[in-house]
Amino acid sequence: MRNIRLIVEYDGGGYAGWQVQPHAPTVQGALVHALERLTGERVSLVGASRTDAGVHALGQTANFRTGSALALERIRAGMNALLPADIVVREAAEAEAEFDSRRDARGKRYLYTIVNRDCRPALLRDRAWFIDRPLDIALMREAAVHFVGRHDFASFMASGSDAATTVREITSVEIDAKEDGVVEISVGGTAFLRHMVRIMAGTLADAGLGRIAPGDVAGIIEAADRRRAAKTAPARGLTLVRVEY
Amino acid sequence: MRNIRLIVEYDGGGYAGWQVQPHAPTVQGALVHALERLTGERVSLVGASRTDAGVHALGQTANFRTGSALALERIRAGMNALLPADIVVREAAEAEAEFDSRRDARGKRYLYTIVNRDCRPALLRDRAWFIDRPLDIALMREAAVHFVGRHDFASFMASGSDAATTVREITSVEIDAKEDGVVEISVGGTAFLRHMVRIMAGTLADAGLGRIAPGDVAGIIEAADRRRAAKTAPARGLTLVRVEY
Numbered sequence: 390m391r392n393i394r395l396i397v398e399y400d401g402g403g404y405a406g407w408q409v410q411p412h413a414p415t416v417q418g419a420l421v422h423a424l425e426r427l428t429g430e431r432v433s434l435v436g437a438s439r440t441d442a443g444v445h446a447l448g449q450t451a452n453f454r455t456g457s458a459l460a461l462e463r464i465r466a467g468m469n470a471l472l473p474a475d476i477v478v479r480e481a482a483e484a485e486a487e488f489d490s491r492r493d494a495r496g497k498r499y500l501y502t503i504v505n506r507d508c509r510p511a512l513l514r515d516r517a518w519f520i521d522r523p524l525d526i527a528l529m530r531e532a533a534v535h536f537v538g539r540h541d542f543a544s545f546m547a548s549g550s551d552a553a554t555t556v557r558e559i560t561s562v563e564i565d566a567k568e569d570g571v572v573e574i575s576v577g578g579t580a581f582l583r584h585m586v587r588i589m590a591g592t593l594a595d596a597g598l599g600r601i602a603p604g605d606v607a608g609i610i611e612a613a614d615r616r617r618a619a620k621t622a623p624a625r626g627l628t629l630v631r632v633e634y
Numbered sequence: 635m636r637n638i639r640l641i642v643e644y645d646g647g648g649y650a651g652w653q654v655q656p657h658a659p660t661v662q663g664a665l666v667h668a669l670e671r672l673t674g675e676r677v678s679l680v681g682a683s684r685t686d687a688g689v690h691a692l693g694q695t696a697n698f699r700t701g702s703a704l705a706l707e708r709i710r711a712g713m714n715a716l717l718p719a720d721i722v723v724r725e726a727a728e729a730e731a732e733f734d735s736r737r738d739a740r741g742k743r744y745l746y747t748i749v750n751r752d753c754r755p756a757l758l759r760d761r762a763w764f765i766d767r768p769l770d771i772a773l774m775r776e777a778a779v780h781f782v783g784r785h786d787f788a789s790f791m792a793s794g795s796d797a798a799t800t801v802r803e804i805t806s807v808e809i810d811a812k813e814d815g816v817v818e819i820s821v822g823g824t825a826f827l828r829h830m831v832r833i834m835a836g837t838l839a840d841a842g843l844g845r846i847a848p849g850d851v852a853g854i855i856e857a858a859d860r861r862r863a864a865k866t867a868p869a870r871g872l873t874l875v876r877v878e879y
Contacts, residue, residue, distance in 0.1 A: 400759075445757060512690060514645075514719050
């Protein structure tokens, strides 16, 4: 059996998230459907990140095993002809027999986009969180420093989720103020808890709005208590940029 | 009567263009409908640019006369509450009695976006023209130089349109190669003919693909013949960035 690695871009707006569910369109479901039509086989597709409903990806990574002899370019082009316009396979490559896109991921990078101005965005309405009060970018950067490193991020995990450990390592958090009120938060880490980037984005926005002091982030992390961190920022602002192996 | 100037952002994907038409949703129609509900008056709204179906705007400018005493912020917020999510009024300001957003425009800036990579875009599918063969950005920049200045742009006007004169002045054409295959063409000028930026974008793409030499652009302009220039690039790649007065 060949093991094929895919890099996938999608607009999550039309999907109930990555993972297959009965009675709801999912990105994994759309990809598996295209693969099964293309190969004539039953296919099991593993994704690196189980992105939530409404979350986008530029570089989700997934893999599947197949007995098909189709050339890689035929797999990619064939899938792209079958997939809806909001999902595209950017790359298809042969992977080692044991490669598992989820288990073998060594790092991920996410981008969280905010539109900070005095009126709602029309062009970015499905790609960003709209905040109408002015954000102080310097305060957000001061707050962001506290996330970097290896910490127990229990305060930054969706309540009710379970994880063997809530210790994770964040390698960088960069905040970029761009044209037209767009603020981008780029977060890199080895692995992430459920809703972690969105709760971090909410907490950074609280710092930017002066609701908390930048230094409060250290205490919020230390508390290991979901109630101490901010609300989860909206899914539509989040994009999985890439997965590293 | 007050004369109110609006700056409007919209996603043109859902509209048959700016200008009111019977039996088709238009941006002007949506704005007039919101204004009439808000003021209780019949309103006539003049837009600086009659953007085509599918063309977007970050800063379309329009004006209307009203007997209403509503504060500017009430006009803006009221319209934004009534408008669909893909249109937003960014600014409302008092204008001189004689101000006419169309006649008084002294310059406009447009952005044309291309995605140049080997697979179609999912996230930018409604905001860019997808070109799968590699563009040579240096050749595009060489070609672009020929547009700058005061020329007869008859080769760059939709056939069948009429204009008192086809002489226009282009003040700058800049080409920016960004991340992930995104190529942005920024065009500034005093005024534009119908489809002019889209025909320029098509011609610049032809230069980038090696279909024409950069120097050929001078002859295409000189010919004053629509058949000499490239095909009109798709509307979805075009955004009206701002209007200058």
